Amino acid sequence: MALIITDECINCDVCEAECPNGAISMGPEIYWIDSDRCTECVGHFDEPQCRQVCPVDCIPFDPERRETHEQLMDKYRRLQAEAAAEAAAVAAAVAAAEAKGGG
Ligand code: SF4
Ligand code: SF4
DSSP: OOBOOOOTTOOHHHHHOOOTTTOOESSSSSSSOOOOOOTTTTTTTTHHHHHHHHHHHOBBOOSOOOOOOOHHHHHHHHHHHHHHHHHHHHHHHHHHHHHHHHO
């Protein structure tokens, strides 16, 4: 189950930095969670980190988005693979730029 931020959010900005998946960002009015990136912190931590730090307790589980532990692990693996591919692409671009500059 992904988590959701309710309109009780006071935009304190604390949760965004705690999310290991980059799932939290500022929306038009309050912060929001991208459910495609939220793994309930599965793969990283035992407990959802955003819920631990929110001072107004406004990050409940989203009943509309039920996922099994295995589904959350699959999402975690997908995000890890995407991050690795992104890092490899950046490294390749840097290497290409260096080769060009050095040539
Ligand atoms: Fe991010 Fe974890 Fe909160 Fe989901 S539960 S939004 S992965 S900090
Ligand atoms: Fe909003 Fe809670 Fe995140 Fe602060 S920690 S920005 S109040 S959801």
